[in-house]
Amino acid sequence: MLFTIDPSNGVAIYLQIVRQIKFAIAERTLRPGQLLPSVRALSQQMTVNPNTVTRALQDLQAEGIVETLRGKGMVVCDGATATCRVQRKEIIADRIAGVLTEALSAGLSEKEVQQIVSRKLKALEGKVDVISSPAPD
Structure with missing residues (x-):
């Protein structure tokens, strides 16, 4: 799974991350119950600040798209x-x-x-x- 960021497209970087994760879930690249890559792994892959990735994941969590499993990380929610x-x-x-x-x-x-x-x-x-x-x- 490869996410790409375009800092010049006028959309905030964290929103680009949110969109790409939503699109990956929509096309079933990411499935309910599947563990997301860590904040560190995602930030390194996209060469963005880890705080930006954290903000994107917090938005997704607030929307009920992903949830935190204690000791494991973030997973895609059922129904996402x-x-x-x-x-x-x-x-x-x-x-x-x-x-x-x-x-x-x-x-x-x-x-x-x-x-x-x-x-x-x-x-x-x-x-x-x-x-x-x-x-x-």
Whole structure:
């Protein structure tokens, strides 16, 4: 499982970590009951401050996505997969809405935006890097 951070994308680093963990749970790379890597391991992998990772994990814990098992570490909660799948769609929908607003505010017509989206989807041909291959439901 490989998480990547982009400090220049305008999203707080801890929120990038939260999103990526949620997406990993949504695609079942991380499963209920599975132990998360330690704060130290995650901070080294992403080359971020351990306090940033801790904040992300605290947010996830407050949302009921992960929980602490005494003496073991943080694990994915039961029911987190369904929650993260819903949240993943909401996150992506919000990001798309922002891009659409920007495009329309810049004077592009709805048809021009649709053409751009169609071209980009066709260019991707469904081939993108993901955190891992999703497990079957």
